[in-house]
Amino acid sequence: MYLEIVNELRTLFKEENLKHGDKIPSERVLTERLNVGRSTIREALRSLELLGLIETRRGEGTFLSDFSRHQLVEVLAAFVLQGEQSFSDVHFTRQTLEKEAIRLVAKSEIQRSLPVWESLQKILQNEGSINREDLIREILVATGNRLSFKIWFLLKQYGGEPFAGHSGPEEKQSLLSMIENIRSGQENEAIHAFNSWIGLLSKGGNVK
Structure with missing residues (x-):
């Protein structure tokens, strides 16, 4: 479930054409759109943040990071999340x-x-x-x-x-x-x- 949600989040960000610096939907919105528990969404977001793919700004929300600064991690994420x-x-x-x-x-x-x-x-x-x-x-x-x-x-x-x-x-x-x-x-x-x-x-x- 956890890996599926991470994949769905990545797909959602791409479908909405979010770019570096764009704010992503809130946990509540993502919970409703993906129809999963908030704790699962929170864990998936935490993992994406640890990977450097998103960043949380206190009082402002969560934003997409500059992927070009994390090329090695992005490659690894793609490798693992393929599930193959x-x-x-x-x-x-x-x-x-x-x-x-x-x-x-x-x-x-x-x-x-x-x-x-x-x-x-x-x-x-x-x-x-x-x-x-x-x-x-x-x-x-x-x-x-x-x-x-x-x-x-x-x-x-x-x-x-x-x-x-x-x-x-x-x-x-x-x-x-x-x-x-x-x-x-x-x-x-x-x-x-x-x-x-x-x-x-x-x-x-x-x-x-």
């Missing part, structure tokens, strides 16, 4: 971004020393579980690469939200190992722990 590509390609590309983010954070003394890692580690140790997506999101955000995060977000959405929910007991050791190795700068060990964790999620049907 292999899911395995999407998962492989997403995991490549995640592994590179882990490597970059572990290599940087500043990034691996961020207090968020200790906080996540303590939550996992004390409560036995953490929100999976929060962990991956923090790793990607820590790299400071906004384009990489935008691409990852789109791939994650298309891939069926592989990190939804909280981690289970069987994931705890791999996650603790990954966080600890990130904090200590052991990039290869951190990626090894990540691979082990992904293997557990694959067995549980979360990822391919």
Whole structure:
């Protein structure tokens, strides 16, 4: 449903010949025209905004961005939203971004020393579980690469939200190992722990 709505929004914008700087219809209007729930419209718009295809101006509304400034993202969006590509390609590309983010954070003394890692580690140790997506999101955000995060977000959405929910007991050791190795700068060990964790999620049907 989510991807269908994103496609319908893109088609609607083209049919109405909206150009860079033009204001798009409100959430209420889009909800009525596309006959879907407002929460679905809001999520679709949020994704388009993360991709840099629309921008919200406080007190004014939401407007189309200049697509020429986001050519790579636009190409990727077209690729994914066609819905004809292999899911395995999407998962492989997403995991490549995640592994590179882990490597970059572990290599940087500043990034691996961020207090968020200790906080996540303590939550996992004390409560036995953490929100999976929060962990991956923090790793990607820590790299400071906004384009990489935008691409990852789109791939994650298309891939069926592989990190939804909280981690289970069987994931705890791999996650603790990954966080600890990130904090200590052991990039290869951190990626090894990540691979082990992904293997557990694959067995549980979360990822391919």
